[in-house]
Amino acid sequence: MNLIIAFMLMTTLIPMALMLISFWLPMMTPDLEKLSPYECGFDPLGSARLPFSIRFFLVAILFLLFDLELALLLPLPWSSQLPLRNHTFFWASTILIYLTLGLIYEWQQGGLEWAE
């Protein structure tokens, strides 16, 4: 078991212990009003599992694309040491320029408009 796993074990045990303390230490008197979901004092109107706005989905997709681009660019510290550095630079800028073109298209089409 290496060190980072041991560390993670510690950092998992401590919140677990804190949660156990917080559920066992206080005096719990649950009643129906306390346990109902909060909506400024009224009974909840409609279900909470409502469909959400498409803009959140769009932001998530954009994040996914740019994160994949970041993943493609991750070898740069090592690849910039290769003998043919021009090639590295060329391909890295190609990736970046393609994604920038995609960003420009999306911006122009209004996808970022109130990407909220």
Next chain:
Amino acid sequence: MLPTIMNYIINPLALIIPILLAVALLTLLERKIIGYMQLRKGPNIVGPYGLLQPIADGLKLFVKEPILPSTSSQILFILSPMLALTLALTLWAPLPLPSPAADLNLNILFILALSSLTVYSLLGSGWASNSKYALIGALRAVAQTISYEVTLGLLLLCIIILSGGFNLETFNVTQENMWLILPSWPLAAMWYVSTLAETNRSPFDLTEGESELVSGFNVEYAGGPFALFFLAEYANILLMNTLSVILFLGSSNTLFSPELMTTNLMTKTALLSILFLWVRASYPRFRYDQLMHLTWKSFLPLTLAMVIWHLALPIALTGLPPQL
């Protein structure tokens, strides 16, 4: 046997427990500083200068009755705060102060990957609460966090190219001559603002202070689980500031007195955290579309250009860092 116990149990605890203490005192520091900035004193009743206030807060939170709403998904409800605090504490392991608790070769990648996982705890808590306020607050928080993660990652890539590897300890070597903030101050500025947004901190704290009564994804949490979220948030603040100092305001690694470097680093961290609090006291909240405009239309194009810049210039001027 003793080395094993020391290494695997006492060493992590020796890092985690002072962090939790620092987090508790950071809450007090925040209240005092914001108070003085608003021409009033912060808490000063509980102990001398209010020093026992965090303990009182902690006791109150753990003695309060935790609510487990009847309509919530109970397992996810309980797991989300635990995930948040676990990640916030685990992220401290690979930080070189100057020698890390867990010496990983790809430090920054580990930190970047784990800090992306905190999104799950936001989403889980919002979803599991089964309340409309919580869900919408959580969705906004998640959209904000993932948007700023893009620029965070690309900015890290720029300075990693300058520094030569994904190991945070190479940053100490890189900054032996001068702080990395000097050649890359636009990156540092964008990084600082992005860390403000990542930790859901003012002026980007829509999700917390949305309509000040309803606290977004936290609304159904009370008592102990709320304390866990709170601890996780402030631990993230300290972590991001320490990371900013290691990356940009490097401390000189004086070889024969590493504790001097730790003091140096933590002093700068404290100053940056106070800057976080100063910003909280000074600026009004961003509107949500302004926040998204900032990252997708202001930071991202500049960051993409910066990546090409930081890749081209060292190659062209033969200034590439040595490969370890």
